[in-house]
Amino acid sequence: MNFCSHCGGPVVLQVPEDDERPRHVCPSCGTIHYQNPKLVVGCIPVWEDRILMCRRNIEPRKGYWTLPAGFLENGETAAAGARRETLEETASTVTDLEPYLMVDIVHIHQIYLMFRSRLLAPDFHPTRESSEVKLLGEADIPWNDIAFKVVEKTLRHYLQDRPSGRFVFRTDKIDNRRLIGS
Amino acid sequence: MNFCSHCGGPVVLQVPEDDERPRHVCPSCGTIHYQNPKLVVGCIPVWEDRILMCRRNIEPRKGYWTLPAGFLENGETAAAGARRETLEETASTVTDLEPYLMVDIVHIHQIYLMFRSRLLAPDFHPTRESSEVKLLGEADIPWNDIAFKVVEKTLRHYLQDRPSGRFVFRTDKIDNRRLIGS
Numbered sequence: 001m002n003f004c005s006h007c008g009g010p011v012v013l014q015v016p017e018d019d020e021r022p023r024h025v026c027p028s029c030g031t032i033h034y035q036n037p038k039l040v041v042g043c044i045p046v047w048e049d050r051i052l053m054c055r056r057n058i059e060p061r062k063g064y065w066t067l068p069a070g071f072l073e074n075g076e077t078a079a080a081g082a083r084r085e086t087l088e089e090t091a092s093t094v095t096d097l098e099p100y101l102m103v104d105i106v107h108i109h110q111i112y113l114m115f116r117s118r119l120l121a122p123d124f125h126p127t128r129e130s131s132e133v134k135l136l137g138e139a140d141i142p143w144n145d146i147a148f149k150v151v152e153k154t155l156r157h158y159l160q161d162r163p164s165g166r167f168v169f170r171t172d173k174i175d176n177r178r179l180i181g182s
Numbered sequence: 183m184n185f186c187s188h189c190g191g192p193v194v195l196q197v198p199e200d201d202e203r204p205r206h207v208c209p210s211c212g213t214i215h216y217q218n219p220k221l222v223v224g225c226i227p228v229w230e231d232r233i234l235m236c237r238r239n240i241e242p243r244k245g246y247w248t249l250p251a252g253f254l255e256n257g258e259t260a261a262a263g264a265r266r267e268t269l270e271e272t273a274s275t276v277t278d279l280e281p282y283l284m285v286d287i288v289h290i291h292q293i294y295l296m297f298r299s300r301l302l303a304p305d306f307h308p309t310r311e312s313s314e315v316k317l318l319g320e321a322d323i324p325w326n327d328i329a330f331k332v333v334e335k336t337l338r339h340y341l342q343d344r345p346s347g348r349f350v351f352r353t354d355k356i357d358n359r360r361l362i363g364s
């Protein structure tokens with residue numbers, strides 16, 4: 001951030017009064033520009049004993065497999081955002097959304113919230129964002145070609161809980177900050 | 183948003199290619215400025231059968247009672263943010279944080295994530311942000327002077343679950359958009 005989005009003047013990095021963190025502050029108009037983590041919402045769409053996965057047709061990680069997920073938009077609930085992303089990426093409709101897993105991805109300022117869900121019908125097809133969309137049994141999951149670690153974590157938690165039928169809300173964390181510094 | 187935070191040029195509101203929503207776009211440098219909901223993290227700090235509440239010493243809703251909560255910061259997990267807010271507002275330390283309630287506050291673009299938690303010790307005092315900090319039994323909760331509806335909802339869910347000792351993760355929603363339009 002270089003300029004104030006309110007008045008267009010240059011911003012400076014400083015700790016505001018009664019604050020403890022450096023913020024982008026505008027000396028011209030006084031606006032403090034806070035930057036906060038973003039919420040990514042997504043689904044595990046299930047039909048019978050199979051999971052709907054999609055192959056990314058866009059960067060990053062084009063060509064790798066993922067679960068439908070994306071940034072929550074202003075004006076929608078987290079569940080509505082997860083349904084929208086599933087529709088956009090797989091052209092399918094999910095129902096019975098239950099919050100299942102929250103993953104803090106600390107180093108990129110993202111919080112993932114993944115819902116369990118049920119496909120209304122086994123209707124789906126490739127989209128602009130997904131070159132392939134497939135229902136996969138546990139044995140067919142392409143573990144070596146998963147797009148993101150958070151997706152792998154979600155699938156592993158889900159498959160671990162599934163035999164018992166008891167899906168308790170879980171939290172998990174990914175933090176690569178030490179790796180970057182080393 | 184009037185100006186591009188990257189190059190300082192004026193932004194325009196338009197729907198980018200492959201998007202469906204109007205965004206603030208910079209014609210000079212091409213940056214698309216997305217705006218997304220913010221995550222507010224907080225605690226129900228418990229000591230024996232009492233709940234730690236604080237009276238707001240800052241606007242909005244100065245003078246009203248609340249549970250410790252605030253915006254999640256970049257670089258912290260949701261639980262770490264809830265612990266930090268509790269320390270800042272009540273000067274107390276909480277442990278054993280368990281995610282308990284997520285509330286979508288659709289019209290103000292906020293998602294609240296409230297944790298159950300336990301005070302390490304009954305040590306707390308007023309802070310810059312709180313004019314009073316008190317452990318309150320169920321009968322003492324000032325229902326008519328609660329700062330925010332989300333805090334009332336959190337307390338009601340918690341007190342409803344407490345007799346059974348079974349605290350399942352819950353979701354709830356506050357959406358005043360229709361009221362504003364009417």
Ligand SMILES: [Zn+2]
Binds near residue numbers: 028
């Ligand atoms: Zn300014």
Ligand SMILES: [Zn+2]
Binds near residue numbers: 211
């Ligand atoms: Zn620009």
